[in-house]
Amino acid sequence: MTDESRGIGGTVGPPWSVDVLADLHAGVLEDARAAELWPLVNADPEAREILAALDATQADLASFADAPAPPMPAEFAARLDAALAAEAAARFPKAQQAAAAPQDAQVVDLAAARRRRNKRLGWAAGVLTAAAAAVVAVTIAIPNTAQQSGTPNVAAPAPTGPSVGSDGSGAQALVGKAVGVRDFGPLQNEDRLDACIAAAGLDPKVRPEGIRPVNVGGKAGVMIILTTGKLAQFRLVAFGADCGPGNPAVLFDKVVGEK
Numbered sequence: 001m002t003d004e005s006r007g008i009g010g011t012v013g014p015p016w017s018v019d020v021l022a023d024l025h026a027g028v029l030e031d032a033r034a035a036e037l038w039p040l041v042n043a044d045p046e047a048r049e050i051l052a053a054l055d056a057t058q059a060d061l062a063s064f065a066d067a068p069a070p071p072m073p074a075e076f077a078a079r080l081d082a083a084l085a086a087e088a089a090a091r092f093p094k095a096q097q098a099a100a101a102p103q104d105a106q107v108v109d110l111a112a113a114r115r116r117r118n119k120r121l122g123w124a125a126g127v128l129t130a131a132a133a134a135v136v137a138v139t140i141a142i143p144n145t146a147q148q149s150g151t152p153n154v155a156a157p158a159p160t161g162p163s164v165g166s167d168g169s170g171a172q173a174l175v176g177k178a179v180g181v182r183d184f185g186p187l188q189n190e191d192r193l194d195a196c197i198a199a200a201g202l203d204p205k206v207r208p209e210g211i212r213p214v215n216v217g218g219k220a221g222v223m224i225i226l227t228t229g230k231l232a233q234f235r236l237v238a239f240g241a242d243c244g245p246g247n248p249a250v251l252f253d254k255v256v257g258e259k
Contacts, residue, residue: 014044014046014047020037021047021051022054025051025054025055025176034173034176038173038175038176043258048258051232058180059180059209062180157186159214159219159220159221160185160186160213160215160220161212161215162215163215164214164238166216166252167252168216168236168251168252168253171238171252174212174214175236175256178212178223179225180210181210181212183212184222185221185241186213186222187239193222193224193239195244195245196243196248197224198245199245199247199248200239200243200248200253201248206226209225209234211225214238216251217251219241219251221239221240221241221251222238222239222241223238224238228255228257230257231258232257232258233255233257234257235255236252236255237250237253238252238253
């Protein structure tokens with residue numbers, strides 16, 4: 001394999017090495033190198049097909065994270081209970097002997113133990129729920145004097161993530177590193193991001209291909225990657241940390257890739 005086919009030094013271009021495309025797609029190349037290679041790769045139909053296959057594979061793998069864990073089959077649960085009981089009998093023979101004389105000792109019932117454990121967990125959850133409700137009630141009842149005085153009580157978050165220009169320049173090089181990522185950064189959770197997306201007139205039901213924090217000209221922001229329906233073309237939208245209902249706070253909105 002030549003240096004040219006691997007995209008290392010010399011003339012850069014097709015035929016592309018799958019290793020190079022995989023590294024570029026995974027975002028392991030240096031930012032400057034990635035920025036140099038992306039336009040060349042996007043101009044090659046065969047390379048775009050490989051990138052599309054990598055995108056599909058990454059999306060399939062990411063979907064497994066949200067899949068619910070299947071319950072343990074009953075036969076395996078019964079075998080596990082039997083193994084635990086046998087281990088307990090081997091380690092605590094006196095308790096086993098006492099179990100043989102029910103008039104003198106209580107017999108350990110695994111099902112009853114589970115019920116007692118679940119009851120304790122339910123009680124603890126109830127206490128935590130009540131405590132959370134009390135905190136919310138106190139927060140509503142006590143006026144926010146800092147906001148009434150016009151002085152904000154929360155400092156603006158410090159920018160995190162890679163830096164891009166105020167117009168989104170340099171954001172294209174982050175696409176390979178951000179696809180499949182769901183890092184809400186200063187927005188903290190998906191609900192807040194959905195409020196920003198809706199405020200910008202976009203459909204919150206359309207799930208971004210990637211979410212990651214960015215530093216946009218010194219401002220903390222969160223960039224989302226949306227598909228456009230065209231191969232190797234994406235729409236990049238960055239929201240400020242103060243976005244929310246009625247305030248999209250869009251830092252930049254641009255389309256990158258093949259036109």
